[in-house]
Amino acid sequence: MKISISLLVLIFVFTACNNSKKEPQKEEVSTPHYAANWDSLAAYQEAPEWFREAKFGIYAHWGVLSVPAFANDWYPRLMHVEGSVENKHHVETFGEPSEFGYHDFVPMFKAEQFDAEAWADLFQKSGAKFAGIVAEHHDGWSNWDSETNPWNSMDKGPHRDIVGELGKAIHGKGMKFVTSFHKARNLQIFQQDSTKWLDDTSYFPYNPKMPTASNDPELSILYGNIEKEVFYSNWLAELKEVIDNYHPDLIYFDGKLDKIPDTYKEEFAAYYINQSLARNQEVVITHKEGELPKSVSVEDFEKGRMNKITEDYWLTDETVSVGSWSYTHDLGLKTADEIIDLLADIVSKNGAMMLNVSPMENGIIPENQQQILLTIGDWLNTNGEAIYGSSTWKVFGEGPTKQEKSGMFLDKLTYTAQDVRYTKRGNTIYAIVLGWPGNDTPITLSSVTSKVLGEDGLSIEKISILGSDQDIPFSLDTEGLKLTTPSQTIDDKAFVIKIETKK
Incomplete structure (x- = not known):
């Protein structure tokens, strides 16, 4: 049977049209799979772009350790140290630790108003x-629904999945979710050496007269009085629970991570990174004092920071309080002004x-702490473009207040209106002045000179102060950028001079 030419043409046109509607084949992209060793994991970008741009985060020390509300967050340890202020308070208020142990605080942690x-x-x-x-803090209490640790917030205490509830709420508002782990210090390692029972390498001091030496199957887990290999396995299993169930974007580790063998740490890092990448999630791991490789994790400085611009991105964990990280009845607080100055200093040196x-x-969260946080938020609403998504400039700053060294637990510095910190975005330079020098007051930014800008072929297009619509006249010479503050106070805390340049 013959087929007409017109029919052949019709078939050809139909086939062509039909093929044109087919979606192009998507090219499969394989997810990187990292082996559980530091060499393989070194290829991972330890500080992803979201973290480099975020700059500012908040977390909370909260759990059973919040119940005594006395002295500081090391009360769970020091209540067992005879002669300490915490031990004296504990005996007078609750009884001898041998009769009322730390585990007896667990039913008192009810979290009834947690929202x-x-x-x-x-x-x-x-x-x-x-x-x-x-x-999980050093005290061995897990704030989530744990299958590994019987001392958890679902099975005991408030009977709520705290990490789960908070993770859902934080992710729901578009923020990245943080979980911090302080468990490594919980492991007791000096049971056989009475001269080291009080060594704080282990959080709970071994004492045969107290529950810290108990061999009870549950109590021994809480107090870290278990075999090392069991502890290591539990440490890893708990991390995997949190990774699988709550998908944290950042896992922070406190000190003494050197007590955990590398094989467990490598398995954790590979598991966390591989599982997260399978969800198209870029995650961050932090460490202190070289306890994890910098090629895999971000270094953290507790209550400290660098004193210069660094190539590696880093983190400072600081607290709104003075003294204790957890709540106490007489908790002292920093001012919002102090915290903003610290934030500006940290960001100017390539930190968060x-x-x-x-x-x-x-x-x-007590009202006085909330007010400090909200004041910081108001400041960032006005000045955030100098912080979020910024990078370091040629110098981090200028002024009379000097930070002599880098590291953790640094002495307090009080910044002045003569101290300035610099950041940049593109060709815009931000000068964050750490105090208000007064109305109609001349200022010279000595780091921003005609020579410095000329080296990059830049000229100043406009000067403004964030939060003000007033015109800011200026002059630029070899001594620096000179201007006068507005006739009205912009902020009694830090304020930002925006220097827009062009080539």
């Missing part, structure tokens, strides 16, 4: 781009800040 949505809302209004909670808050046992 994860309210916390997340506060953190967002405070300007945080990442936020979270201590998942994670600020701790201290909720009460019932789950309420």
Whole structure:
């Protein structure tokens, strides 16, 4: 049978049209798979772009350790140290630790007013781009529904999945979620050496007269009085639980991670990174004092920072309080002004800040802490373009107040209106002046000179002060950029001079 030419043409046109409607084949992209060794893991970008741009986060020390509300967050340890202030208070208030142990505080941790949505809302209004909670402190208490640790917030205490509730609320507001782990110090390693029972390498001091030496199957887990290999396995299993169930974007580690063998740490890092990449999630791991390789994780400086611009991105964890990281009845607080100055200093040197808050046992963040956070948030609403997504400039700053060394636990510095910190975005330079020098007051930014800008072929197009619509006349010469503050106070804290340049 013959087929007409017209029919052949019709078939050809139909086939061509039909093929044109087919979607192009998507090219399969394989997810990087890292082996559980540091050499393989070194290929991972330890500080992804979101973290480099975020700059500011908030987390909370909260759990059973919040119940005594006395002295500091090391009360769970020091209540067992005879002669200490904490031990004396404990004996007078609750009885001898041999009769009323730390585990007896667990039923008192009820968290009856904890509202994860309210916390997340506060953190967002405070300007945080990442936020979270201590998942487990040195005390061995897990703030999540754990299958590994019987001492967890679902099975005991408040009977709530705290990490789960907060993670959902924080992710729901578009922030990155943080979980911090301090468990490594929990392991007791000096049971056989009475001269080291009080060594704080182990959080709970071994004492045969107290529950810290108990061989009870559950109590021994809480107090870290278990075989090392069991502890290591539990450490890894707990991390995998949190990774699988709550998908944290940043896992922070406190000190003494050197107590955990590398094989366990390598398995953790590979598991976390591989599982996260399978979800198209870029994650961050932090460490202290070289306890993880910098090629895999970001270095953290507790209550400290660098004193110069660094190539590696780093983190400072600081606390809104003075003294204790967890809530106490007489908790002292920093001012919002002090914290903003620290944030500006940190960002100017290629770092980020994670600020701790201290909720009460019932789950309420005290009003005075909330006001500090909201004041920081208001400042960032006005001046955030000098912080978020910024990078370092040629110098980090200028002024009379000097930080002599880098590291953790640095002495307090009080910055002045003569201290300036610099950041940049593209061709725009931001001068963050750490105090208001007065109305109609001349200022010279000695680092921004005609020579410095000329080296990059830049000229100044416009000068403004964030939060003000007043014109800012200026002059530029070899001595620096000269201008006069507006006739009205812009901010009694730090303020930002925006220097827009062009080639």
